[in-house]
Amino acid sequence: MTIFQQRQRLLQDEMRKRGWSGFLVTQNVDIYYYCGSMQTGFLFIPTEGEAIYLVRRSLVRAEEEAAAAVEALGSWKTLGERLRARGGAAAGEPLRVAMELDVLPVQLYVKLQTALPGAVWEDGSLLVREQRMIKSPDEVAAIRAAARVVDDALEAVIPHIREGMAEFELMALIEHQLRLSGHQGLMRMRAYNSELITGMVASGASAAVPTYFDGPAGGTGLHPSSPQSSGRALIQRGDPILVDIGCTIDGYLIDQTRTLVIGDLDPELQRAYDVAEEVLRATEARLQPGKIAEHLYLLALDQVSEAGLSPHFMGYGADQVKFLGHGIGLEIDELPVLAKGFKYPLAPGMVIAIEPKFTFPGRGVVGIEDTYLITEGGYEKLTVSRGGIRHL
């Protein structure tokens, strides 16, 4: 049984507990997760029986790749009958079909409801996200490979950083290195309206400019129509250069931040950086199965408060974000989130990026981010770049 079929079985076990008839998987990333192919169509996983992948395009490619029976999607008129036949609802009982309502657009939802009159629709988003939270060894291997690619790119560009270089020039160099090493060119994010270029690379004051992006660092970006990450600011001596980058290898992301500086940081920023490393060390000591995700965040808040840096933690003032880390895998905004309200106990197989950072308006952002695998005995650090401020 392939890893994809094992995932289908696990989903079926959960659906059985809930009395659902099946899951109509519509999102490209979730379709890939459950069948190993990302062609256009719907993957229907009935609670009992075998999955069927109804493909509009490319059928040939889906047949080569997918760990599921593949059929042409065909007309919407027959879709209802075909799902009903597979769904196995008892006579007189309605089909209970789950979908990912966190990402499914309303228009498509309505069209599917019309194709399956009488079905009862369930929101299966959280179930899928919780299953995807626990990574298998093949997923961890891809994330490990991505971590090496990011480290290689960082080492390759560091000798080229100079005073007067524009942020976007540095970003262009990094992306070029990542692409030459197999980065797939996009980094996926699940939340509505969320976009990622290749992370946040910015320096000095412009790194501290707040953005809409749900992360601690900002960046001016190149234009109000792309208001995040690198802009046209020139890197100056003494500016903290925040290099928060990732890449995608075999579908899987890594996320890592290092702080660089030409010369030395102002002592206040250096101290804040040191506190960020202390927060990371203290959090590492708590990375054990059974620890509760939100506690790691709350304990970090206490530590930051004791250091007198609360107003600067994870953004500044009204633009602070309220988390310390996030799950990562096929998408960058996975579970668990290290934030208030996330009661998940840490468990082996979780992969979490942890990113204590401090923002100083008009001066810059300093911090560090590493990505960790939770293991039976504690954790394994997946990112491999050496820590500490990099002085250029």
Place this chain on the structure above:
Amino acid sequence: MTIFQQRQRLLQDEMRKRGWSGFLVTQNVDIYYYCGSMQTGFLFIPTEGEAIYLVRRSLVRAEEEAAAAVEALGSWKTLGERLRARGGAAAGEPLRVAMELDVLPVQLYVKLQTALPGAVWEDGSLLVREQRMIKSPDEVAAIRAAARVVDDALEAVIPHIREGMAEFELMALIEHQLRLSGHQGLMRMRAYNSELITGMVASGASAAVPTYFDGPAGGTGLHPSSPQSSGRALIQRGDPILVDIGCTIDGYLIDQTRTLVIGDLDPELQRAYDVAEEVLRATEARLQPGKIAEHLYLLALDQVSEAGLSPHFMGYGADQVKFLGHGIGLEIDELPVLAKGFKYPLAPGMVIAIEPKFTFPGRGVVGIEDTYLITEGGYEKLTVSRGGIRHL
């Protein structure tokens, strides 16, 4: 009055005709289109009165950028009252609020419905897409700038193309050039599950591998989790190298394809390329206000059929796509589509990428794509790269 306010007025005129109370704009690109800012929040444009931008993050940045009154989003409990106060429904009448139901996820829709009990919800997607179909001079200027960036990148990389170069190496070079010239690093696409890296750069047989992507060219991509565009295939002498690329400048996209070859093409592929240019020339002659979008496609089908190339047009066999061109602007999949069922008469201000291509399984894809502005007198070609096969 700024261009953004003019757009709000035009939308209000259309809403008045429909008896709607207002439009709750939720998608980042549409929010930018109507107010010039892309922070996280909702833009409410009442049919009568002034727009209000309810922002979660970053409020400061929205205040600097937006052509609308800005307020903190605040709690969901007050959202309903605030919209109702602005919406101006007569006593006893329900609010009729439009949203972009083609992109809005179900979960958020349900949350908004709960916040505004009793409101009637309308699908405003098509209205927004039809308004965005007609570009203003500032939008055309950005697209023109993007066209020059793509041409510069093409000219910069051509001297570096050599036998044995991997497709992804060529793509990495192109992207690096684009980024150095101000490309924002992502190309937006509206349709669910649709993603774009930087276009489709692929050579020989691998360019003809079909993909899920809703376009005529394919590409293996680097992995089943990113199954489009450049892969690891090595460029060989005599292979058609399809360079279908775009970039984003000040939010606006360009789309252009050129066919390159080291040495010469096989005569059959050369002839198909020549037919592609003939189709483009014949289509250009029809680019006049009043011509119907679908007719351009149907006439191209006739021309291709006379040339005996129908099975190869815009993909091969079951993987053919059924269009000749598409609108382009803030997103790559805009209106009008040159395809059956699209009855839009061409009108000044439309910007359309037209891309006749022929696919030969096992051998490659040849074709050309240029982007055109429809003018009062006919058209202006916005792409500037010279046509014809480029022999290296």
